[in-house]
Amino acid sequence: MSDIGWVPKNMMILKMTPGEYAEIAKHLVQADSDEERAAFLFARQIDNQTLQVDRVRVPDRSAYEGASWEYLELRDGLLGELIREAHILGTALVEAHSHPFDGSEATQFSAIDIDGLEETAPHVVWRLPGRPFAAFVFGRKRFDSLYWNSRSSAPNGVVQIQIGSELLAPTGLSLGHAKGTHGSI
Secondary structure, three states: OOOOOOOOOEEEEEEEOHHHHHHHHHHOOOOOOOOOOHHHHHHHEEEEOOEEEEEEEOOOOEEEEEEEOEEEEEEOOOHHHHHHHHHHHHHHHEEEEEOOOOOOOOOOOOHHHHHHHHHHHHHHHHHHHOOOEEEEEEEEOOOEEEEEEEEOOOOOEEEEEEEEEEEEEEOOOHHHOOOOOOOOO
């Protein structure tokens, strides 16, 4: 589990290959850039607690309205395109973005991230019925995650990443900051 010492009540696992993880990590947190970036994963649901990455989409600069060290804004219509692609593939949608300025062991979503996810996640779950929506934020050392499997603005839990037999645990720090989840870890 995590070395921070928490045990969440609800946890999912996102399985991916070492190559998929390397592609995402290389794109999201670049050594020579402090600019936030995003990646999107399309994942098949194996069971209620497990997703398997099927496809990775690493967008180029045209996907962003703006990006800097403190924010990332996706262009209008991109979320709709991603939902449509997930619908066609029959997969769940997973969003990942970076906080490259965060070199700590306490990576977590910002308050702005949480506000955006609490609006976006119920919409994605509604548009992709029966499939969860997961979000990750990656710092230079750690990551955090949240997932939703209902149209509630409050997340249901966190997501671990499994690469082969290695299991990577999120910090879990964001779950308690999301609306209506205080005391759920």
